[in-house]
Amino acid sequence: MKPDLGLYDYWPYEGRPKIRWPNGAKIAFWVAPNIEFYELDPPKNPLRNAWPRPHPDVLLASNRDYGNRAGHWRMMEVMDKYNVRGSISLSIGLIDHHPELIEETKARNWEFFSHGIYNTRYSYEMDEAQERAIMEDSLESVMKATGQKLAGYLAPALTHTERTMDLLAEYGFLYTCDLFQDDTPQPVNVNSGRLISMPYSLEINDIIVYNAYLGTPRRYGQMIKDQFDQLLKEGEECGTVMCIPLHAYAVGHPHRIGGFEDALEYITGHSKEDVWITTGREIAEYYYETYYDECLADINARKGG
Amino acid sequence: MTLDKEYLEYPNRKYGMDHDLYDWSILQKREPVKWPNDAKVALWISYSLEFFPLDQPAKPFKAPGGMVTPYPDLRHFTTRDYGNRVGIQRLWKVLDKHGLKASAAVNSKVAERYPYLVNKINERGDELIGHGVDMGKIHYGGMDDGEEQALIKESLESLRQASGQPVTGWWSPGKSQSWNTMKHLAANGVVYCCDWGNDDMPYQMNEAGGNLWAMPHGDEIWDRTIIMDKKHNEEEFVEEVQDAFSVLYNETDKYGGRVLSLVLTPYIMGLHYRIKYLDQVLGWIKEHDGVWSATGTEILDAFKAQTG
Helix, strand or coil: CCCCCCCCCCCCCCCCCCCHHHHHEEEEEEEEEEEEECCCCCEEECCCCCCCCCCCCCCHHHHHHHHHHHHHHHHHHHHHCCCCCCCEEEEECHHHHHHHHHHHHHCCEEEEEECCCCCCCCCCCCCCHHHHHHHHHHHHHHHHHCCCCEEECCCCHHCCCHHHHHHHHCCCCCCEEECCCCCCCCCCCCCCCEECCCCCCCCCCHHHHHCCCCHHHHHHHHHHHCCCCCCCCHHHCCEEEEEEEEEEEEECCCCCCHHHHHHHHHHHCCCCCEEECCHHHHHHHHHHCHHHHHHHHHHHHHHCC | CCCHHHHHHCCCCCCCCCCCCCCCCCHHHHCCCCCHHCCCCEEEEEEEEEECCCCCCCCCCCCCCCCCCCCCCCCHHHHHHHHHHHHHHHHHHHHHHHCCCCCEECCCCHHHHHHHHHHHHHCCCCCEECCCCCCCCCCCCCCCCHHHHHHHHHHHHHHHHHCCCCEEEEEHHCCCCCCCCHHHHHHHCCCCCCCCCCCCCCCECCCHHHHEECCCCCCCCCCHHHHHHCCCCCCCCCHHHHHHHHHHHHHHHHHHCCCEEEECHHHHHCCCCHHHHHHHHHHHHCCCCHHHHCHHHHHHHHHHHHHC
């Protein structure tokens, strides 16, 4: 084990290249619904149990399944209302289980990125061939179902190995959502090719707010607005990225959807010169075209600060 | 089943403490202290800059904020690192806006990895205090004494060299000490430590002939405790700090100068959606007359000048 994988370099959040998003926007905003499939009776990973109770864990498994049956559709209606496309963090296996969900989101021109095969299969203790198999399966399955070449990755249940980032770059993924060190993208140090870290969030992530911070739905809406205001202001100096990661099994409940809708209404009420409402892929593509080289040069010039 | 007879023997049952690390003393029965310019409340802000290694051992436990999931726990590694990159910049901006000084507790590994941060601390005029080597190196009862001496020496020498500051304050990682920590701190030029949360004012430790002091450095009024442990939200955090300030401020008429010690964590309070609440509560405090923003050393020096 190593104290640090050296995946990125230290880069102080001041004096950076002045990023501007399309239309001169100061903040790039994207919404990432996690559309996950949780198996009722998955095989055991040596380092993590899928369910806290003996299988079948009816309480928790049905809680998760609620998202696909009910929550997703309610959440999608709200996103439709404000013309916000989702970038779906997809359990790839769900393509086979619930094709209706893929068809509906594809018809809306949403993006799909890989979140592993199932959210009940973890990367811990995988050998390289197994981790490659997940990425290859992801690329093939999404291409076949949607015609999209996968651009993004969020490791299943955020479980990683030391080689995850190198493999992503090798397979031509454009961005990873697995690193949380910043509010702007950053080049990741990989063995070959290129990869950037894309700001996702373990803070205004609905699951974190509801289950870790024990926040109320209305408080959640306020947190989103507070974060947006701050990053919009800071975006004057250097364009920022803000992501709202969602889980339909959490935010899609009737008592919770209102807090999210309130925040979405607030954000989409801003002008195009302030906020670029977009997807993970579009942010990554734009960044590679415009700022990747400049940012990399800045990081290298300031190594160690 | 029965217990050994020693279990009902109380060899330290006597007036005062059951140990000789410091003397028993009642906060409300001490001589009043006057702060410079007759300030009522000394506002002591401190923040920590920490490195959590991915291979953090649980020896004998993981410091709060440490790795949680199996290796490599990139989610906690990177969210902690966010504080050293982004969060700290927001804290500094808010402190600048209100003209406030602070004490910066720094792991020596942070100083070595990110010299930028030490240079900024010096530029700002913040006091740098020792915070151990990194968050994987806990001081604890029963640890090898030579190992602990080496850790303290390594941390202080590295920080003094990097900063050019005397580094006479100390906050142990995870606020954990061995039976020998204070002896070694005093022997290495440390004048005050932040680990004991048992008072609202500085007090003297018996170590090193009374040359080591405990500073009030709350384990309760700390963003980590209020937000991460108690799960209170940002508006509640503001209320709690305001309430603490008001109580201390009002006590000064009767008891003399007080200290409000506010302990901040860049990866917690420096988040985008939280920082405005820190701005708000510090602005509120600054509206009061008689607030003295000071570093730990400045407060302790003023205190010692009156209490001998």
